[in-house]
Amino acid sequence: MSSFWSHLRAFLKEHIRDYAMFLALLFIMGVFAAMSGGDFLSPVNISNLINQTGYLGVLSIGVTLVIVIRHIDLSIGFLSGFLGAVAAILMKFHGFSALSAIFVVLVLGTLAGLLNGSMVAFLGIPAFVATLAGWLAYRGALLLATRGTGTIIINNAAFNAIGNGFIPDIPGLQGFLPGYHKLTLLLGVVGALWIIFSAVRARSRDKARGFDVLPLDVFILELSFVSFFLMFLTVKLAAHRGISWTLVIVLAITLIYHFVTTRTVLGRHIYAVGGNPEAAELSGVSVKKITLIVFASMGLLSALSGILFASRLQSATTTAGQLFELYAIAGAYIGGVSAAGGVGNVVNSLVGAFVMSTLTNGMNLLGVDISLQYIILGVVLAAAVVFDVATRGRGR
Amino acid sequence: MDTPLVEVVNLNKAFSGVQVLFDVNFRVKKNEIHCLVGENGAGKSTLMKILSGVYPAGEYEGEIRIEGRPVVFHSIEDSERAGIAIIYQELSLVPEMTVFENVFLGHELRKGLTVDVAGEIAETERLLSLVKGESISPTSRVKELSVSLQQLVEITKALSRNPRVLILDEPTSALSEEESSNLLKLLLDLKKQGMTIILISHRLREVLQVADSITVLRDGRTVAYFDRSVQDVTEAEIIRHMVGREIKDLYPPRLSVPSEEIGLELRGWSAVHPRTGRYLARDINIKVRKGEVVGLFGLVGAGRTELALSIFGNPYGYIVSGQVLVNGKPTKFASPEDAIRQGVFYLTEDRKERGLILIQTIAQNTTLSNLEGVTSGLVVDDHKELQVTNSFITRLNIKARHAKVRVSTLSGGTQQKVLVARGLFAVPDVLIMDEPTRGIDVGAKYEIYGLIRELAREGKAILLISSELPEILGLSDRIYVMGRGRITGELSAAEATQEKIMALAID
Numbered sequence: 001m002s003s004f005w006s007h008l009r010a011f012l013k014e015h016i017r018d019y020a021m022f023l024a025l026l027f028i029m030g031v032f033a034a035m036s037g038g039d040f041l042s043p044v045n046i047s048n049l050i051n052q053t054g055y056l057g058v059l060s061i062g063v064t065l066v067i068v069i070r071h072i073d074l075s076i077g078f079l080s081g082f083l084g085a086v087a088a089i090l091m092k093f094h095g096f097s098a099l100s101a102i103f104v105v106l107v108l109g110t111l112a113g114l115l116n117g118s119m120v121a122f123l124g125i126p127a128f129v130a131t132l133a134g135w136l137a138y139r140g141a142l143l144l145a146t147r148g149t150g151t152i153i154i155n156n157a158a159f160n161a162i163g164n165g166f167i168p169d170i171p172g173l174q175g176f177l178p179g180y181h182k183l184t185l186l187l188g189v190v191g192a193l194w195i196i197f198s199a200v201r202a203r204s205r206d207k208a209r210g211f212d213v214l215p216l217d218v219f220i221l222e223l224s225f226v227s228f229f230l231m232f233l234t235v236k237l238a239a240h241r242g243i244s245w246t247l248v249i250v251l252a253i254t255l256i257y258h259f260v261t262t263r264t265v266l267g268r269h270i271y272a273v274g275g276n277p278e279a280a281e282l283s284g285v286s287v288k289k290i291t292l293i294v295f296a297s298m299g300l301l302s303a304l305s306g307i308l309f310a311s312r313l314q315s316a317t318t319t320a321g322q323l324f325e326l327y328a329i330a331g332a333y334i335g336g337v338s339a340a341g342g343v344g345n346v347v348n349s350l351v352g353a354f355v356m357s358t359l360t361n362g363m364n365l366l367g368v369d370i371s372l373q374y375i376i377l378g379v380v381l382a383a384a385v386v387f388d389v390a391t392r393g394r395g396r
Numbered sequence: 397m398d399t400p401l402v403e404v405v406n407l408n409k410a411f412s413g414v415q416v417l418f419d420v421n422f423r424v425k426k427n428e429i430h431c432l433v434g435e436n437g438a439g440k441s442t443l444m445k446i447l448s449g450v451y452p453a454g455e456y457e458g459e460i461r462i463e464g465r466p467v468v469f470h471s472i473e474d475s476e477r478a479g480i481a482i483i484y485q486e487l488s489l490v491p492e493m494t495v496f497e498n499v500f501l502g503h504e505l506r507k508g509l510t511v512d513v514a515g516e517i518a519e520t521e522r523l524l525s526l527v528k529g530e531s532i533s534p535t536s537r538v539k540e541l542s543v544s545l546q547q548l549v550e551i552t553k554a555l556s557r558n559p560r561v562l563i564l565d566e567p568t569s570a571l572s573e574e575e576s577s578n579l580l581k582l583l584l585d586l587k588k589q590g591m592t593i594i595l596i597s598h599r600l601r602e603v604l605q606v607a608d609s610i611t612v613l614r615d616g617r618t619v620a621y622f623d624r625s626v627q628d629v630t631e632a633e634i635i636r637h638m639v640g641r642e643i644k645d646l647y648p649p650r651l652s653v654p655s656e657e658i659g660l661e662l663r664g665w666s667a668v669h670p671r672t673g674r675y676l677a678r679d680i681n682i683k684v685r686k687g688e689v690v691g692l693f694g695l696v697g698a699g700r701t702e703l704a705l706s707i708f709g710n711p712y713g714y715i716v717s718g719q720v721l722v723n724g725k726p727t728k729f730a731s732p733e734d735a736i737r738q739g740v741f742y743l744t745e746d747r748k749e750r751g752l753i754l755i756q757t758i759a760q761n762t763t764l765s766n767l768e769g770v771t772s773g774l775v776v777d778d779h780k781e782l783q784v785t786n787s788f789i790t791r792l793n794i795k796a797r798h799a800k801v802r803v804s805t806l807s808g809g810t811q812q813k814v815l816v817a818r819g820l821f822a823v824p825d826v827l828i829m830d831e832p833t834r835g836i837d838v839g840a841k842y843e844i845y846g847l848i849r850e851l852a853r854e855g856k857a858i859l860l861i862s863s864e865l866p867e868i869l870g871l872s873d874r875i876y877v878m879g880r881g882r883i884t885g886e887l888s889a890a891e892a893t894q895e896k897i898m899a900l901a902i903d
Binding site for chain 2: 209210211263264265267268269271272275276278279280281282283284285286342343
């Protein structure tokens with residue numbers, strides 16, 4: 001037992017950077033749960049919380065890569081709002097189906113990202129300025145798109161289901177565990193098993209190759225913790241209406257980006273450019289090409305964020321997208337991305353965005369005054385970055 | 397004998413365990429021009445940085461005396477107060493600011509709460525006239541001036557501190573012949589006005605034009621002092637002192653003879669800096685055969701690295717002209733990526749800034765230039781990557797716990813080997829190695845030399861850029877010498893000597 005504590009202490013000392021955010025998240029959720037008398041942890045609120053994170057989460061994932069290659073994108077908030085309005089207009093006034101409107105908007109978003117990327121890569125304009133111009137222009141474009149009509153109500157049921165619908169349950173099991181969404185439970189269990197399986201496999205492979213691995217007891221603790229948290233969310237979601245389409249989309253995006261950034265040549269090139277652009281260029285990585293790709297992906301995800309938000313509100317509003325960019329960037333920083341470049345992880349950024357939504361959601365639930373909410377968010381962001389700087393250089 | 401104005405006694409200095417100055421003695425008399433000469437890395441700049449307070453007291457052993465009195469410099473300000481002003485090789489002016497603002501930067505004249513602009517302009521005008529820089533308007537922006545005029549501004553800035561000793565570190569390296577000779581005239585003129593000047597230069601002809609006395613440094617030691625009022629000295633004599641060391645048995649024997657086929661050839665190749673319009677490399681014609689190690693020697697500022705970069709896909713956008721041939725066929729490289737694809741690889745001299753991704757692992761750094769070589773399907777195959785990396789760890793004797801150690805934690809020599817591993821894994825036909833042994837210990841050097849021999853045996857064409865004469869002589873089958881952006885000579889291994897090479901380099 002004493003070796004377990006010493007392992008745990010050593011582990012926390014070395015990996016505090018990687019896990020601090022999760023501990024902070026638990027702490028925040030605990031505080032809200034206690035202060036709200038349980039309302040915060042009610043199935044319907046947890047379900048809401050996850051859906052609210054969706055449109056910010058995808059932006060956080062995209063902007064993580066932008067920050068990794070040492071740039072920034074401020075245009076993403078209003079680009080997202082504007083493209084949401086474009087989708088609404090296409091469906092409402094031009095007879096587009098949900099699918100074709102979504103397709104057009106995703107293409108437009110990618111083009112907008114390419115435009116930003118070109119300005120940065122080919123003209124050498126600082127990303128801050130190039131995308132600040134975008135911020136202004138898309139804001140104007142959003143106002144122009146909604147001029148005359150004001151808020152555009154979307155009546156397309158398929159489109160609205162993205163932000164409000166849930167996956168269907170397994171048919172024919174109505175009698176079994178009434179009140180719970182069976183498919184959600186099943187997927188949660190499968191997901192947890194898959195995480196345990198792949199973690200065990202990776203650990204034994206690394207150990208066989210002589211790399212440093214976690215001591216077995218700490219490893220088990222980490223896995224139990226992760227699977228417990230996952231099962232907790234699963235049960236909460238299943239008790240409401242199950243997994244939403246938003247969550248399906250966000251998880252799919254996360255998996256794709258996680259795969260690309262950690263396993264592929266493109267991912268390697270992105271982190272190499274972030275770590276040392278000159279060295280990357282001289283090693284045969286085209287910094288311009290990587291810059292274009294990262295900004296294009298950002299544009300694509302901005303469009304997706306706009307779709308998720310418009311669908312959730314079932315309308316395009318004149319202020320859609322306002323402050324999204326700053327929340328997304330804050331989420332990425334809470335998730336541990338480094339402004340010095342080359343460091344950042346899309347999954348952590350998604351969790352960072354979840355921390356931001358949790359704070360907003362919980363404070364709304366407790367009726368905290370909006371002015372105080374902003375101050376608290378500011379303090380949390382500053383604390384996260386101070387922590388990041390203070391623990392830099394620790395560990396391997 | 398007069399007391400020297402500046403005297404350095406038994407100075408020793410080490411950087412993290414590596415000693416660079418050994419009991420250096422150095423003295424400068426009042427109102428003379430003293431020249432400090434030596435090869436790259438002989439310790440000239442280190443000595444000057446100690447004199448100017450960049451390396452504060454406590455970081456070195458030994459004594460500095462001004463007019464016979466020991467002084468201790470804790471900072472650059474201390475040294476300035478003692479009357480020492482230094483002008484570095486790299487100009488330290490703010491291009492966006494005006495001439496007078498630069499001259500008084502950090503020492504602004506005040507008038508109440510505000511800067512005394514009129515006073516500064518008037519004083520700048522007076523100082524500019526001292527350096528014959530009347531053509532410069534104090535209110536023009538520095539970026540609008542030519543390099544030689546900027547140099548005058550730099551000297552003016554130094555004079556504004558009323559120094560007693562003016563140190564110039566390679567002031568002519570970026571100047572044309574005519575500009576250099578104007579600058580030397582100015583130095584003689586300043587001497588007439590009572591200034592004491594220390595000039596660091598490896599252009600011996602210039603040195604002999606102006607010097608009253610000369611100190612030669614070699615490998616961190618004072619090896620010669622000449623007072624020309626007592627006895628004069630020739631260029632050849634100085635060169636002998638600069639290079640006069642035995643070549644140790646550090647160089648493994650050749651394993652093969654070069655083939656007749658040409659791997660890399662340049663015809664009439666020139667590169668011009670896009671902003672300053674200066675020729676970095678001019679009308680270069682060189683050949684590197686397969687299996688041949690060709691040395692490219694030159695002193696700092698000769699343009700060797702710029703030449704290599706201009707060939708290797710030109711990532712810094714120089715204006716280039718001329719022809720590159722790889723394996724006898726004319727070709728063009730649109731980018732480093734393109735050059736690597738066509739079998740040419742350049743190993744940078746600056747492994748930290750331009751070479752390695754320090755925050756990444758040995759494995760990630762090794763495979764970066766040839767990730768396709770470890771990819772199956774879409775995915776980088778961890779297992780293959782480790783096999784490749786481990787094979788290089790064994791082959792190059794890379795000292796690290798395992799392949800996933802961060803490169804930033806490794807020693808300089810080990811980092812250099814990781815960089816070499818990246819170059820080798822890209823499987824080039826032509827390898828341009830820029831100072832491959834800079835700042836690494838003797839053991840690692842020896843291993844890299846052995847590797848160069850092996851690569852030659854494999855038939856690779858190797859262009860070895862180095863400013864270490866013994867290295868060039870010990871490894872090359874043929875040697876080109878570069879000076880001021882031009883090839884100043886070509887020597888076969890048989891005819892080359894340190895003296896001949898140095899004589900071509902300082903031309």
